[in-house]
Amino acid sequence: MTITENKTTNVIGTRLLRREDPPLLTGEAKFTDDLNIPGALHLAVLRSPYAHAKIKSINVSAALKIAGVIAVYTGKDLQTTWAAPLPCAWPVTKDMKNPAHYPLAIDKVNYVGDGVAAVLATNETASRDALDAIDVDYEPLQAVVDLEDALSDKNIIHNDLGTNKSYTWPLLVEDTPGCVEEAFKKAKYKVKERYVQQRLIPMAMEPRAIAAVPQPFGGDITLYSATQIPHILKVMTALTLGIPEHQVRVIAPSVGGGFGSKLNVYAEELLCMALARKHNTPVRWVEERSENAQATIQGRGQIQHIELAADENGKITAIRVRIIGDMGAYLQLVTPGVPLLGAFLYGGVYDIPKAYDFSCTSVFTNLTPTDAYRGAGRPEATFAIESAIEALAREMKIDSFELRKRNYIKKEQYPYTAFSGLVYDSGDHLTAAEKAAKLTDLAGVRKQQKKQNVPGATKLLGVGMTSYFEMCGLAPSRVLASLNYSAGGWETATVRVLPTNKVQVITGSSPHGQGHETSWSMIAAEKLGVAPEDVDVLHSDTAISALGLDTYGSRSLPVGGVAIAMACDRVIEKAKTIAAHQLECAAEDLQFVGGTFSVKGSPDRALPLAAIAFGAFTAHNLPEGCEPNLEAQVSYDPPNFSWPFGTHMCVVEVDAETGAVEILKYIAVDDCGIQINPLIVEGQVHGGVVQGIAQALFEEAVYDGDGNLKTSTLAEYLVPAACDVPPITTAHTTTPSPTNQLGVKGIGEAGTIGAAPTVINAIIDALSGLGVKSMAMPASPQTVWKTIQAARGGKK
Amino acid sequence: MKVSITVNGKEHHGDVEPRTLLVHYIREVLGLTGTNVGCDSSSCGACTIHMNGEAVKSCTILAVQADGSNVTTIEGLAKDGVMHPMQTAFMENHGLQCGYCTPGMVMAAVGLLNENPKPTEEQVRVGLEGNLCRCTGYHNIVKSVLAAAGSK
Numbered sequence: 029m030t031i032t033e034n035k036t037t038n039v040i041g042t043r044l045l046r047r048e049d050p051p052l053l054t055g056e057a058k059f060t061d062d063l064n065i066p067g068a069l070h071l072a073v074l075r076s077p078y079a080h081a082k083i084k085s086i087n088v089s090a091a092l093k094i095a096g097v098i099a100v101y102t103g104k105d106l107q108t109t110w111a112a113p114l115p116c117a118w119p120v121t122k123d124m125k126n127p128a129h130y131p132l133a134i135d136k137v138n139y140v141g142d143g144v145a146a147v148l149a150t151n152e153t154a155s156r157d158a159l160d161a162i163d164v165d166y167e168p169l170q171a172v173v174d175l176e177d178a179l180s181d182k183n184i185i186h187n188d189l190g191t192n193k194s195y196t197w198p199l200l201v202e203d204t205p206g207c208v209e210e211a212f213k214k215a216k217y218k219v220k221e222r223y224v225q226q227r228l229i230p231m232a233m234e235p236r237a238i239a240a241v242p243q244p245f246g247g248d249i250t251l252y253s254a255t256q257i258p259h260i261l262k263v264m265t266a267l268t269l270g271i272p273e274h275q276v277r278v279i280a281p282s283v284g285g286g287f288g289s290k291l292n293v294y295a296e297e298l299l300c301m302a303l304a305r306k307h308n309t310p311v312r313w314v315e316e317r318s319e320n321a322q323a324t325i326q327g328r329g330q331i332q333h334i335e336l337a338a339d340e341n342g343k344i345t346a347i348r349v350r351i352i353g354d355m356g357a358y359l360q361l362v363t364p365g366v367p368l369l370g371a372f373l374y375g376g377v378y379d380i381p382k383a384y385d386f387s388c389t390s391v392f393t394n395l396t397p398t399d400a401y402r403g404a405g406r407p408e409a410t411f412a413i414e415s416a417i418e419a420l421a422r423e424m425k426i427d428s429f430e431l432r433k434r435n436y437i438k439k440e441q442y443p444y445t446a447f448s449g450l451v452y453d454s455g456d457h458l459t460a461a462e463k464a465a466k467l468t469d470l471a472g473v474r475k476q477q478k479k480q481n482v483p484g485a486t487k488l489l490g491v492g493m494t495s496y497f498e499m500c501g502l503a504p505s506r507v508l509a510s511l512n513y514s515a516g517g518w519e520t521a522t523v524r525v526l527p528t529n530k531v532q533v534i535t536g537s538s539p540h541g542q543g544h545e546t547s548w549s550m551i552a553a554e555k556l557g558v559a560p561e562d563v564d565v566l567h568s569d570t571a572i573s574a575l576g577l578d579t580y581g582s583r584s585l586p587v588g589g590v591a592i593a594m595a596c597d598r599v600i601e602k603a604k605t606i607a608a609h610q611l612e613c614a615a616e617d618l619q620f621v622g623g624t625f626s627v628k629g630s631p632d633r634a635l636p637l638a639a640i641a642f643g644a645f646t647a648h649n650l651p652e653g654c655e656p657n658l659e660a661q662v663s664y665d666p667p668n669f670s671w672p673f674g675t676h677m678c679v680v681e682v683d684a685e686t687g688a689v690e691i692l693k694y695i696a697v698d699d700c701g702i703q704i705n706p707l708i709v710e711g712q713v714h715g716g717v718v719q720g721i722a723q724a725l726f727e728e729a730v731y732d733g734d735g736n737l738k739t740s741t742l743a744e745y746l747v748p749a750a751c752d753v754p755p756i757t758t759a760h761t762t763t764p765s766p767t768n769q770l771g772v773k774g775i776g777e778a779g780t781i782g783a784a785p786t787v788i789n790a791i792i793d794a795l796s797g798l799g800v801k802s803m804a805m806p807a808s809p810q811t812v813w814k815t816i817q818a819a820r821g822g823k824k
Numbered sequence: 825m826k827v828s829i830t831v832n833g834k835e836h837h838g839d840v841e842p843r844t845l846l847v848h849y850i851r852e853v854l855g856l857t858g859t860n861v862g863c864d865s866s867s868c869g870a871c872t873i874h875m876n877g878e879a880v881k882s883c884t885i886l887a888v889q890a891d892g893s894n895v896t897t898i899e900g901l902a903k904d905g906v907m908h909p910m911q912t913a914f915m916e917n918h919g920l921q922c923g924y925c926t927p928g929m930v931m932a933a934v935g936l937l938n939e940n941p942k943p944t945e946e947q948v949r950v951g952l953e954g955n956l957c958r959c960t961g962y963h964n965i966v967k968s969v970l971a972a973a974g975s976k
Contacts (some may be wrong), residue, residue: 046915053930055897061857062950233870284922287958317862541921541922711959714962718963740847743865749952750949750950751949752949
């Protein structure tokens with residue numbers, strides 16, 4: 029019995045307004061830096077101004093003289109404090125190189141922003157004043173900032189490793205040995221493309237903030253952090269600091285966005301905890317924005333080489349991919365795994381034979397560490413295949429939509445076992461694409477384009493598309509094991525019906541804008557036949573939700589939400605035995621509809637859940653062996669990833685004189701299966717799309733040759749404002765996932781995955797008449813203008 | 825330096841360091857933490873408040889400059905437990921996700937409608953240029969502001 033077949037209260041699928049909103053709208057919500065923590069000392073971190081340098085000496089005496097300064101620590105001072113270096117949970121290969129990484133550098137700094145010293149002061153101003161008073165003598169070394177340069181090992185960053193190469197991870201799938209090479213030899217059409225995924229700065233609007241509050245006696249410590257991962261943080265800080273895990277409590281208060289940037293174990297979290305314990309007093313830290321740009325992880329940072337082989341009809345016969353991944357100076361929590369999350373997706377939504385040759389080599393650079401940023405590996409992969417298929421269409425001189433249609437996995441092929449062995453759960457790519465084309469008025473735009481894009485025209489019209497897959501809902505634990513990930517991919521849920529028939533849901537997911545409280549209440553309400561407002565949702569505090577794996581990878585609904593539905597089922601099952609006992613019938617004879625158990629065929633013999641909940645509480649009349657109370661806990665390990673998909677299209681007008689790009693229309697048709705709350709789904713798509721548009725047009729972490737970040741403030745790093753982006757038309761198709769009882773798939777990353785290639789493909793389409801075949805990101809007016817000039821020059 | 829600032833209808837007298845920003849005075853001295861800080865370059869607008877009826881970024885003003893002025897923060901927008909129509913419009917149109925930019929965005933939006941009660945979509949987009957949001961893609965923020973304008 030699935031929820032979609034047996035709707036009882038019709039909560040799922042409604043546009044219920046978010047219960048999260050009133051506190052956030054009125055200023056009542058408390059983010060970490062809003063917490064009032066009496067007696068807290070303020071931590072400030074001195075950061076390296078050099079990308080690569082030896083620390084010759086550090087003189088802290090002047091800093092210590094500043095009024096309010098309590099202590100200053102260097103990396104050497106704290107060397108023995110750490111039980112282990114900062115953790116990397118994803119050693120992707122057995123021989124992966126992983127340099128020791130401590131919260132403060134010990135004798136060498138490896139990126140601008142690397143921590144050098146920590147100041148504790150009674151107030152924030154004094155702590156920052158003290159930073160200026162610390163005198164560090166550096167011996168600058170040659171910085172390695174270019175990926176191909178890094179690969180050459182001309183200058184080595186971590187001497188003890190002997191190389192800048194961290195690992196090479198191959199995925200070669202061949203039906204018969206040598207068939208990839210054979211396919212390329214036999215191919216009627218071939219394309220070979222190179223794309224650069226520029227580094228991006230996630231820029232969650234709330235910078236990171238931390239407060240560590242120790243218990244003066246007993247050794248317990250509470251960590252408040254603006255994090256996506258309180259549960260993972262608890263395990264990891266216990267291990268890194270050598271604190272017994274049961275003495276650590278982690279709380280994520282209201283968290284102001286994450287996008288992967290708060291999916292990490294950071295130096296400052298460990299510093300706050302260690303120093304709070306050392307001084308037996310609370311220690312807090314809040315990040316400045318320019319610090320955030322340097323010392324919080326960045327995303328993307330890949331050079332991609334992709335080759336497609338196709339037969340005379342354009343059917344893809346083989347794919348070859350070579351990636352160079354930019355790890356930055358150190359490996360953070362899942363840094364090396366990011367390219368692997370994309371490794372399976374370079375075949376896109378297409379029916380690819382077992383002729384797939386992928387390899388990723390990842391290198392260290394003297395730049396801020398990279399890690400998972402919204403989509404993590406999957407936007408990169410989707411960009412490559414969706415750009416390469418356009419190149420193939422140009423090579424064949426056919427319409428790219430037509431080429432996609434020839435290659436789409438067909439609806440009737442689902443569930444589809446891919447070349448990689450992964451099973452794609454459900455999909456209907458053609459229907460989504462046709463819906464997008466209709467909403468775009470593709471035929472009309474093409475007609476207008478013919479009229480408008482005549483020789484000499486300045487304003488050129490272009491239309492671009494992307495058909496994507498998002499491999500998400502991370503993740504089946506066994507698959508993670510095969511990828512050498514150090515943890516599982518399950519999620520927990522506890523559902524408890526209180527004596528007065530109010531419901532508590534406790535989840536291991538940790539929302540930071542996604543509206544889990546609202547959506548999870550809807551799932552429980554639908555299942556238990558209660559009103560959503562009678563369901564309380566508790567999360568993000570390890571003392572309340574003891575076990576969990578948190579929020580990232582579009583996992584919260586397809587893993588955590590499904591766990592809630594399963595816990596409700598268990599509660600109903602138990603309630604049914606109590607109902608059967610009290611109604612003196614067999615449990616099999618009972619039905620549960622709209623919150624009431626009744627004997628099939630005798631509706632007057634009925635007991636509402638409320639009566640059973642109270643009965644389970646008094647425990648006066650329970651069946652033999654039945655424990656009091658109505659509660660159930662579930663740990664759910666998903667049998668498969670979830671595979672949302674869709675097609676995005678956009679229409680752009682490019683000014684060939686200035687290079688300015690205007691998006692006239694953006695259409696997103698997404699299919700995430702059953703939608704719990706369409707209002708929230710649309711919001712996720714809007715935000716995701718704009719982050720993808722931002723990659724295509726605006727954003728880049730720009731470094732100079734010495735490894736200095738030139739875009740470290742929001743004045744330089746161009747997060748788009750409202751006037752920079754278009755309204756987004758959202759629509760959907762509904763192909764339920766057969767993997768879980770709710771039929772749901774994730775949606776948090778889909779927009780970002782679809783948008784960047786859609787915009788870039790539209791720009792190239794607009795400029796194709798001028799001979800433009802590729803476009804670097806971000807496609808700023810200057811980049812577009814230069815590309816046009818280069819193409820025109822090439823034509824002479 | 826001595827300052828006297830009326831915040832949300834209540835007069836506050838204080839002694840502040842000359843370099844104290846108004847946003848820090850509001851958050852740290854008055855404990856009104858609804859006003860957020862999102863950047864250090866006056867770019868994000870998370871700290872937007874009303875000073876003498878006009879929307880301003882409270883990180884661009886020293887507390888001493890606000891001496892004698894009338895300030896409204898997000899905490900002062902709802903009256904008698906009822907949200908301001910702009911707050912309601914943001915809720916009804918899902919104009920917020922993580923909520924961090926929201927107090928500043930709402931204050932900026934109220935300021936925008938004070939100046940232009942019936943803006944076009946384009947005017948709303950341009951009018952909110954100084955306020956960054958990373959979650960919503962602005963679509964539903966613009967919708968919220970237009971809805972609030974319609975309900976006036």
